[in-house]
Amino acid sequence: MSVVTPPQAARRADRAADGARASVAEWLRRPRPPLAPPRWLAILATALGGIALLGIPLVNPSYINLTVTLVMIWTVVGLGLNLLVGFGGQVSLGHSAFFAIGAYAVAVGGELGIPHPATLLVAGMLPFAVGYVIGLPALRLHGLQLGLVTLALAMATPAAIRAFEPLTHGSRGIAIDADPPSWVPLAHDQWIYYLALAAAVVAYLATRRLARGRLGRSFVAVRDAELVAETLGVNVWQTKTRLFATSAAYAGVAGGLYAMLLEFVGPENFNLALSISFVTLIVVGGLATVPGAVLGALFVQYVPTFTSSVSPAATGAAYGVVLIVFAFFLPFGLVGLARGALGKVVDRLPGRRG
Amino acid sequence: MTALLEVRDVRLSFGGLQALDGPSLDVADGEVVGLIGPNGAGKTSLFNCIGGLYRPQSGSIKVAGREVTGLPRHRIASLGVGRTFQNIGLLPSRTVLENVLAGGYHSTTGGWWATTLGLRRIGRSETELSARAIALLAELELSDVAGRMVGTLPFGTLKRIELARALLGEPRLLLVDEPANGLVHSEVLELGTTLRRLAAERGAAILLVEHHMGLVTSVCDRVAVLDFGRLIAQGDPHEVARDPQVVAAYLGSAA
Numbered sequence: 216m217s218v219v220t221p222p223q224a225a226r227r228a229d230r231a232a233d234g235a236r237a238s239v240a241e242w243l244r245r246p247r248p249p250l251a252p253p254r255w256l257a258i259l260a261t262a263l264g265g266i267a268l269l270g271i272p273l274v275n276p277s278y279i280n281l282t283v284t285l286v287m288i289w290t291v292v293g294l295g296l297n298l299l300v301g302f303g304g305q306v307s308l309g310h311s312a313f314f315a316i317g318a319y320a321v322a323v324g325g326e327l328g329i330p331h332p333a334t335l336l337v338a339g340m341l342p343f344a345v346g347y348v349i350g351l352p353a354l355r356l357h358g359l360q361l362g363l364v365t366l367a368l369a370m371a372t373p374a375a376i377r378a379f380e381p382l383t384h385g386s387r388g389i390a391i392d393a394d395p396p397s398w399v400p401l402a403h404d405q406w407i408y409y410l411a412l413a414a415a416v417v418a419y420l421a422t423r424r425l426a427r428g429r430l431g432r433s434f435v436a437v438r439d440a441e442l443v444a445e446t447l448g449v450n451v452w453q454t455k456t457r458l459f460a461t462s463a464a465y466a467g468v469a470g471g472l473y474a475m476l477l478e479f480v481g482p483e484n485f486n487l488a489l490s491i492s493f494v495t496l497i498v499v500g501g502l503a504t505v506p507g508a509v510l511g512a513l514f515v516q517y518v519p520t521f522t523s524s525v526s527p528a529a530t531g532a533a534y535g536v537v538l539i540v541f542a543f544f545l546p547f548g549l550v551g552l553a554r555g556a557l558g559k560v561v562d563r564l565p566g567r568r569g
Numbered sequence: 570m571t572a573l574l575e576v577r578d579v580r581l582s583f584g585g586l587q588a589l590d591g592p593s594l595d596v597a598d599g600e601v602v603g604l605i606g607p608n609g610a611g612k613t614s615l616f617n618c619i620g621g622l623y624r625p626q627s628g629s630i631k632v633a634g635r636e637v638t639g640l641p642r643h644r645i646a647s648l649g650v651g652r653t654f655q656n657i658g659l660l661p662s663r664t665v666l667e668n669v670l671a672g673g674y675h676s677t678t679g680g681w682w683a684t685t686l687g688l689r690r691i692g693r694s695e696t697e698l699s700a701r702a703i704a705l706l707a708e709l710e711l712s713d714v715a716g717r718m719v720g721t722l723p724f725g726t727l728k729r730i731e732l733a734r735a736l737l738g739e740p741r742l743l744l745v746d747e748p749a750n751g752l753v754h755s756e757v758l759e760l761g762t763t764l765r766r767l768a769a770e771r772g773a774a775i776l777l778v779e780h781h782m783g784l785v786t787s788v789c790d791r792v793a794v795l796d797f798g799r800l801i802a803q804g805d806p807h808e809v810a811r812d813p814q815v816v817a818a819y820l821g822s823a824a
Contacts, residue, residue: 246662246718421685428695429679432671435660443658446620447738448646448675457681 243544247554249504253566268412277404284404284476286509286516287411288469293496293508294422295465300494301503302426303458304438305354309365310493312372313342313463315485317470322389322480323382331393331475332410338471339464346463347456354455369490376482388481391474407476414468423505425461434458435503466493488531492519495534498541501548510549571634573598573774574619574742579628581614581798588614589625590798596742601765601775603785603806606795607819612778613655615795616744619776620652621645632742647675651740653731655747655778661720665711665730666702668719672734673698698737705733709763724751729760736767743773749781757781761788782810794818 252260272280292314299305317338324334353364377385395406425431433454436444441451474480492515500511518537522529545551572595581589589611596602604612617623619630621642630637632648651672659668677698679691706712709729714722719730728748735743748764749757761784768775779785785792786806793803796818802809809815 246720248664248716420687424684424687424691425681428684428691429674429677429698430681430684432663432667433674435663436671436674439660439662440658442622442642443654443660445642446622446646446652446658447671447734448643450641450643461681 240544242555243552244546245555246547247551247558250554250557250561251568252561253564253568255566256561256564272401272405272408277402280404280408281476282516282520284408284411284472286512287408287415288472288476289493289496289512289515290415290508291411291418291469291472292466292493293500293511294418294505295462295469296493297497297500297502297504297508298422298425298434298465299458299462301497301501301507302431302434302438303455304434305455305458306358306362307365307459307462308362308487308490308494309368310462310466311485311487311490312368313346313466314470314473314489314493315372315376315480316342316345317467318474318480318485319376319383319389319470320467321393321471321474322391325391325393326389330396335410335414335468335471335475339468342467342470343460343464347460350456350459350463354452354459366487366490369487372485373482376485383482386482388479391478391480393475393478403478404476407472410475411472414472418465418468419505419508422508426503426505491534495538497548498538499548501550502546504547504550507548507550514549572596573600573633574776575629575631576615576619577629577631579615579618579625579630581611581618581623581625587798589618589628591628592793592795592798592800594793594800594803596774596776598741599769599772599774600791601768601777601789603789603792604776604778604795605780605782605785605792610795610818611798612795613746614798616652616746616776616778619645619742619744620650643675646738649739649741650744651735651738651742651773652744653728653735653746653748655750657724657727657731659719659727659730659734662718664716664718665722666699666706666715668730669702669706669733669737670698672737673702674738676737676739702733702737705736705767708767709733725756728752732764736771736773739771740773743768743775745775745777745779747778747780749779749784754783757784758787760784764788786810 271283292310296307296310299307320338320341321331321334324337325331349368353361356364376383383389393407394403395401399406401409426434433444433449436447436449437451437454444451496511496515497507499514500507500509518533519530522533541548547554574594574596576592576594578591578593579589580587580591592611592615604615606612614623618625619637621637621640625638628638632645632650635648637645637648660671677694679694683691703715706715709732711726711729711733714726719727728750732745732748745764748760752760764775765788777785777789789806791804792806792809794801794809794815801814801818802812
């Protein structure tokens, strides 16, 4: 049985359209539909990936678990931010603020004696509410102006944390005891690893559902042509505020996990550089792609480790160069590259799809 | 019976330019009405008033008895008003099929929670919508391009994709702006027949802006003529085409 899926058809048409005439730059820049693996491959890859992810913390030293946990935390932020920026087309340079709110929700909640996994819920809900309120006026702005307002948010975050000293203990920060509950036979690093894994899986599935189908199409319509979106019945402003609040909630949960992982929060953890690395993450991974958040998270976790071994200043320079290169040559990021490179091969694999 | 669309004395000006100077017009359920007139006569302006893109300074526009002037644009769509754009309002980064599916937004449900939780009805509604979209693409002879990115296709094809998108929303009133633009003569008449049939099957009324008189006379039950924002004639397409005022508007008067 040979059923041609829309992505397969698109690639065939794509090839037929221009043969071998396209330059390399054009080839890189071309929008492409997602890979359409046959079902057996999807199941196999999910199973192997699942086993690997579940097994990692049991066989590795804690510093490895720490970096993999960070990758999952960045993934959660990236998934949410990509919903807002990639799919919804609303720029935010201010998500370090929501990340900080989530982190401090866990820290302050712990000081008040609320048990830790429960504080993660607050770490999601509080940034959602704050994001909604900030989004109400901010999303009336477009492009550059919205970028500036959210930039101000990121820049004000460390100062704001210091200013709320009675709650945040200012520059001294807050130490957190995030050991697993007594009934969990895991070390601290393993426990947080599994919490982060659960959060990343839930966030991934939720994002994939939101990004597809009726709502996903409405996001892209809002991004590409607001007037058209409205003509189709999309409440543009409501869509934008909900996207903003939802992406803030993702960042908040990630921030909460971050606080539990480091067992300390202080104002300098949440500076502008953190926001910039979030944006770099989604650009490198691939704007408006769901798997892009994972690839981008790997990038922002491991590339700075490598560059800082060259020179402390190299990380900033590397981010700058990478952002420029991706903006010019890879608008769909590493995921776009993977689609271009693997699309044909994956389409040829036999098996049932969809 | 009240009309599906009731336009009364709509006035719209941009600075000193009077785009609409009080035209009144009715469209009944299921009726196909042509809106013609020379360039700059106010046809697209009237469309934009009905769709909520412009807000007229005075006058009233009712859809199914409901006043739409001042209503948010997305609410107008949910009253059953679908439209196509003169200069194409498609999403260039998406495939043809995805563009058409976007037209099903207000006729389907599926909020944020239901979608996030992956409720079964969301999947069912999506499957059903895709089936209808694929059928519509076939009827408009767009099956071959269903998986193509919209950005690479010719203008005439884009016009039909927009039409498919608007029809997928099951509109009660479909505003179609120059669907024949970019088509050759034989395709125009074929498009007219298809448009008329698809609308009749769905019980949709059509208000059609078009310069191609062959299409207008073959498809429309009735024609309304705008000139300098005023309604100068309306009635049977063949009679209106002979009306001296209409001829003068198009060819310039002999005065």
